Amino acid sequence: MKGANIMISFRPLLRYLKEHEISMYQMIKDGVITPTESTRIRGDHNFRLSFVGRLCEYLDCKPEDIIEYIPYEPDEDNDYDIS
Template sequence: MVSYEPLWKTMESKGITTYALIHSYGVNPRTVNNLKHNRGITVFTLERLCEILECAPNDILKFV
C-alpha cells in the first residue's frame, strides 16, 4: 500500500499548502483528494510534484 505521509511533511517544510498546489501550480483538485485518501496517482503527477517541491519521490510517498 502507498502512503503519502511524507508529502504532507515535505509540503509543510517547504511552506506549500494544498490551496497553493491547486491555485498556484495548477494541480487538479481531484488529484489532491486522491493524495489525501492514499489513492493512486500517475507517474506524471509524481514527477510534477517532485518538480514543484524540488524533492525526490521518497519525499512524497512511501510503501507500507
C-alpha cells in the same frame, strides 16, 4: 496474491508541505494539482508516476521525499486468501 495490496502513501508529501510551508491550495492555484487530486492525495489513492514526477518538479524534491511504500500485512482477524 503477491503484490495485490501494495500501498503507496503520500503521508511524506503532507509532512514535506508542512515543513516547507506550502499549501495544497497553493499547488492548486499554481496549476500543479487539481482539487480532485488534492482530495485523492489525502486518501492515499493511486496515481501515475507522471503525477509523482510533476510534484517532484514543482517541489524540487525526489520521489522518496513525498511517497513511501507500506507493505501489505494481512489482518490477523481477516486471515483469508484474496487471490
